[in-house]
Amino acid sequence: MINNFTYNTPTKLIFGSGVIKDLPNVLKEYGKNVLLAYGGGSIKKIGLYDEIYKLLKDFNIIELSGIEPNPKYDPSVLDGVKLCRENKIDVILAVGGGSVLDCAKAISICALYDGEGWDLISGKAFPKDNIPLVDILTLAATGSEYDASAVISYTKINDKRGFGTPYIFPKVSFLDPRYTFSVSKWQTACGSSDAINHVLEQFFNSDSSIINDNMMTSVIKSLMVNVKIALEEPDNYSARSELMYASSLACNGILANGTGRSGWPMHSIEHALSAFFDITHGAGLAIITPQWMREILSDNTLNRFKILGKNLFDIEVNNIKDAEVVIDSFYKFFNSLGISMHLADLGVKEESIDAMADHILKYDSTVGSHMYVNLDKDALVRILKA
Ligand code: NZQ
Numbered sequence: 001m002i003n004n005f006t007y008n009t010p011t012k013l014i015f016g017s018g019v020i021k022d023l024p025n026v027l028k029e030y031g032k033n034v035l036l037a038y039g040g041g042s043i044k045k046i047g048l049y050d051e052i053y054k055l056l057k058d059f060n061i062i063e064l065s066g067i068e069p070n071p072k073y074d075p076s077v078l079d080g081v082k083l084c085r086e087n088k089i090d091v092i093l094a095v096g097g098g099s100v101l102d103c104a105k106a107i108s109i110c111a112l113y114d115g116e117g118w119d120l121i122s123g124k125a126f127p128k129d130n131i132p133l134v135d136i137l138t139l140a141a142t143g144s145e146y147d148a149s150a151v152i153s154y155t156k157i158n159d160k161r162g163f164g165t166p167y168i169f170p171k172v173s174f175l176d177p178r179y180t181f182s183v184s185k186w187q188t189a190c191g192s193s194d195a196i197n198h199v200l201e202q203f204f205n206s207d208s209s210i211i212n213d214n215m216m217t218s219v220i221k222s223l224m225v226n227v228k229i230a231l232e233e234p235d236n237y238s239a240r241s242e243l244m245y246a247s248s249l250a251c252n253g254i255l256a257n258g259t260g261r262s263g264w265p266m267h268s269i270e271h272a273l274s275a276f277f278d279i280t281h282g283a284g285l286a287i288i289t290p291q292w293m294r295e296i297l298s299d300n301t302l303n304r305f306k307i308l309g310k311n312l313f314d315i316e317v318n319n320i321k322d323a324e325v326v327i328d329s330f331y332k333f334f335n336s337l338g339i340s341m342h343l344a345d346l347g348v349k350e351e352s353i354d355a356m357a358d359h360i361l362k363y364d365s366t367v368g369s370h371m372y373v374n375l376d377k378d379a380l381v382r383i384l385k386a
C-alpha cells in the first residue's frame with residue numbers, strides 16, 4: 001500500500017555532458033555578486049575552475065576555498081558567512097562534493113541569521129531566509145545536490161550534525177558526469193557505499209510496496225554494478241552517469257514516498273565516528289552496514305532480507321541462515337571495493353566506543369526509535385566493536 005504523502009523537491013537538475021554552458025543564464029536571475037565555494041583544489045586540476053571564470057566573466061566573484069571533507073563550522077562556515085556579509089553576495093555557487101555543498105548550504109542560511117549560526121545547525125533555532133544556492137557537483141555520493149539536508153562538524157565540541165530545512169534546497173544543480181572521471185578509487189568506492197546505504201536506511205521501513213521495494217533495489221543494483229566498472233575504467237561515461245543519477249535519487253526521499261516511518265540509525269552511528277575520528281563517511285557506513293544488519297536480523301525483518309536477497313544477489317531467503325548469507329554478501333561486496341571492513345584500520349580507537357555510543361544516544365532520537373529495533377547502548381557498543 002502507498003500511504004498518504006506530500007512530496008516537493010524544488011531543485012532543478014540540469015544533467016549531462018557540457019551542461020554548464022547554461023551557468024551564466026542561471027546565475028544572472030539572482031544577481032552579479034557570486035560566492036564561489038570550493039574545496040582543496042580538485043576543481044583546478046580538472047579544469048573546471050578556469051571554465052567557470054571564462055563563463056562568468058561578467059560577474060563579481062568572491063572566493064571561499066579550502067572547504068574540508070567533513071566540513072567544519074569553524075572556520076569554513078563562519079568564513080563564508082563573513083564573506084557573504086562583507087560583499088553583499090547575491091548567490092552562492094558551490095563546486096565540489098557533498099562537503100562543499102553542505103558547507104555552502106549552512107552558509108546560505110547562517111549569513112542571513114542574526115544569532116549564532118550553530119543554533120540553526122543544531123536545531124535550537126530555525127532559518128527564515130536564505131541566500132540562493134546553485135551547485136556544480138563533482139563527486140557522486142551524498143545526494144546533497146538534490147536534497148534539503150546538510151552535515152556540519154564542530155571540532156571544538158566533537159560534534160557532527162545533520163540538519164534539514166527546505167531553505168537549503170539548491171535552486172539548480174548542474175550534474176555533468178565527466179567532472180567525476182578524476183575521483184579517486186577510494187572516493188568512488190566510498191561515494192557509492194554512501195549512496196547504497198542511503199537507500200538501505202529507507203528500505204528498512206515499517207511499510208513497503210512493490211513500487212518502493214523495486215525502485216530502491218534498482219537504485220542499489222545500478223550503484224553496485226556501475227561502481228565496479230568505474231573503479232576499473234574511471235572515465236567510463238556510462239558508468240559515471242548512472243552513479244551520478246542513482247546517488248541523486250538515493251537521498252532525496254522520492255524512493256520512500258508512501259512508506260512508513262524509518263530512522264537513519266546507521267548514519268547516526270557514522271556521524272559519531274567521523275565526529276570523533278574524522279573518517280571518510282562512506283567507508284564508515286560500509287563497515288557499519290553488515291554489523292547493523294546482524295543486530296536487527298530477526299523473524300520480523302526476514303521479509304526485507306528476502307527482497308534484498310532476490311533482487312540483488314539472486315539468493316532465496318527462507319530463514320535466518322539464508323538472511324545471514326545476504327548480509328555476508330554485502331560485507332564481501334563492500335570489501336571488494338577496497339574498503340577494509342574494520343574500524344580500527346580507519347584509526348578508530350576501541351577506548352572511545354563507550355563515549356561514541358553515549359554521543360549517538362544523546363543526539364539522535366531515531367536510533368532509539370527505529371521501527372525494527374530500538375538500539376540501546378549495549379547494541380551500539382556491539383555494532384561498533386564488531
Ligand atoms: O576538496 P577537493 O579538492 O575538492 O577534494 C575532494 C575531497 O578531498 C575530492 N573530490 C571531489 N570531487 C573530486 C575530488 N577529487 C578528484 N576529482 C573530483 N572530481 O573528494 C574528497 C571528498 O570530498 P567530499 O565532498 O568530502 O565527499 P562526499 O561527497 O562524500 O561528502 C561527504 C560529506 O557529506 C556528508 C558527509 O557526512 C560528509 O561530511 N553527507 C551529506 C549528506 C547530505 N547533504 O544529504 C548526506 C550524507 O549521508 C552525508 O552524511
Ligand code: ZN
Binds near residue numbers: 194281
Ligand atoms: Zn550518507
